[in-house]
Amino acid sequence: MGIRNVVGQAVRNEDYFHRPIEEKKLRNVISSGSHVLISAPRRVGKTSLMFYLMDNPCEGCIYIYLITQSIYDSNAFYQKLHTALLDSGNVDDTIIITKKAKKMLASIIGQVDKVTVTAIGGVELKDGKEPNYQEECRKILSSLNMKGNKLVIMIDEFPQTVENIREKSETEAIRFLQQFQELTKSPNLFGKVQFILTGSIGLENVVSRMQATKYITDLNSHPVGPLLEKEGVALIMELVEKMDFDITEDVALEFLDLIKWNIPFYIQLLVQELNNLYLEEPFTWVDGTHFGKAFENAIKNRSYFLHWEERLRKSFQKDGYKLAVEILDRIATRDTLSGNEIHDLAVKHSLEEDYKEVLRTLIYDGYINNDDDHAVYRFNSPLLQAWWRKNVTN
Numbered sequence: 001m002g003i004r005n006v007v008g009q010a011v012r013n014e015d016y017f018h019r020p021i022e023e024k025k026l027r028n029v030i031s032s033g034s035h036v037l038i039s040a041p042r043r044v045g046k047t048s049l050m051f052y053l054m055d056n057p058c059e060g061c062i063y064i065y066l067i068t069q070s071i072y073d074s075n076a077f078y079q080k081l082h083t084a085l086l087d088s089g090n091v092d093d094t095i096i097i098t099k100k101a102k103k104m105l106a107s108i109i110g111q112v113d114k115v116t117v118t119a120i121g122g123v124e125l126k127d128g129k130e131p132n133y134q135e136e137c138r139k140i141l142s143s144l145n146m147k148g149n150k151l152v153i154m155i156d157e158f159p160q161t162v163e164n165i166r167e168k169s170e171t172e173a174i175r176f177l178q179q180f181q182e183l184t185k186s187p188n189l190f191g192k193v194q195f196i197l198t199g200s201i202g203l204e205n206v207v208s209r210m211q212a213t214k215y216i217t218d219l220n221s222h223p224v225g226p227l228l229e230k231e232g233v234a235l236i237m238e239l240v241e242k243m244d245f246d247i248t249e250d251v252a253l254e255f256l257d258l259i260k261w262n263i264p265f266y267i268q269l270l271v272q273e274l275n276n277l278y279l280e281e282p283f284t285w286v287d288g289t290h291f292g293k294a295f296e297n298a299i300k301n302r303s304y305f306l307h308w309e310e311r312l313r314k315s316f317q318k319d320g321y322k323l324a325v326e327i328l329d330r331i332a333t334r335d336t337l338s339g340n341e342i343h344d345l346a347v348k349h350s351l352e353e354d355y356k357e358v359l360r361t362l363i364y365d366g367y368i369n370n371d372d373d374h375a376v377y378r379f380n381s382p383l384l385q386a387w388w389r390k391n392v393t394n
Helices: 020-032 046-055 074-086 099-108 133-143 158-168 170-184 203-208 229-240 249-259 264-280 288-300 306-315 318-334 339-348 355-364 382-393
Strands: 036-039 061-067 115-117 123-125 150-156 193-198 220-223 376-379
Touching: 020 036, 020 046, 020 220, 036 046, 036 203, 046 061, 046 150, 046 193, 061 074, 074 133, 074 150, 074 170, 133 170, 158 170, 158 193, 158 203, 203 355, 229 249, 229 264, 249 264, 249 288, 249 382, 264 288, 264 382, 288 382, 306 318, 306 382, 318 339, 318 355, 318 376, 318 382, 339 355, 339 376, 376 382
Parallel strands: 036 193, 036 220, 061 150, 150 193
Antiparallel strands: 115 123
16 A cells, blocks of 8 residues: 655654564563663654554553653743643644543542643642642652553653753753653652653753763663665655555665665655656656656755754854864765864864764764764765755855
8 A cells, every 4th residue: 555755744653664673672662661762863763653652552551742842941841741641632743642541541640739620731720820840740640550551751852852941041951851860760650650752853962062961871772773774675665656656676775775874754755756757757667867866856955954954053052063064064075084184173163172072963963974984974875965065065
């Protein structure tokens, strides 16, 4: 039947591409009972993977999912968590919980002091003051009688939330991390409440800038990588099955060789461009000529990768941003850049003490790698490299 080609968005149900190995690995981590940090660059499919686990829960697991990327305040974060815990109303795109889980949660969550749950899942205060939502969440979670079940709370864009709070006050961001660590380490939560955190930026990078890594050491880091070659071929075949043209597995392998870094977004993007080519001039079978045209059309579209450039502006201060862009500019035009050359650029920008943080961010966020030679850096993706060279360097 194939799957729809949904580019750049998390998918669920019939549009989800199964990754049995990653699914099993994450289930095993959840079974261990530890709090989990799903670590992976953007566009690898972390959110879709969480949705799959939530839609296909392990026996005895109740899942709650919330996304917190627009939150800039610690109390607002816990207010959203509080609402997610108490909500038994309509499902929306930011708080998702199955009807079965809602019914079960309704039977196990006790009364919360000083608040009355409203019909829409909010609270009304008896004394008219804004509640301390962190404390209210702690009360709810600590008093749960899970009856042998486990509540798994999935928080998407948690690193972005920390960074948002840091933009307002680094002191407040550190206090937020301290409080969250206290909550996750609470003995009253052990065995019955588990947090899974993820996001499109690296939590480790965000907290290291504040010298606060000690507050996330209790998280079990679970990396999610690009698709294996056989998975990449399978995804291409499933996507093309919905199209009006065909592709052989051998040609799909050539397709992957062009992409190099097999993340779903790149594959879906080029399949979309193949379909656009077909609509302009129909063909029956995909060949290398079509790949080349699809590749060229993709890099012409500035919007496809614009967020990769914009992300750097948010990640770094002025000098850090300039250094990051110059590193990427040089690799885009020369294909590689040595560690010594990067050090020299850091000296040029007066960042010789801090440039490794810039480098770590570029690696974690999916721009570059030094996998083949630890002293030589290159783009992960020829597609992103070509786009950068055309739309940024020039």
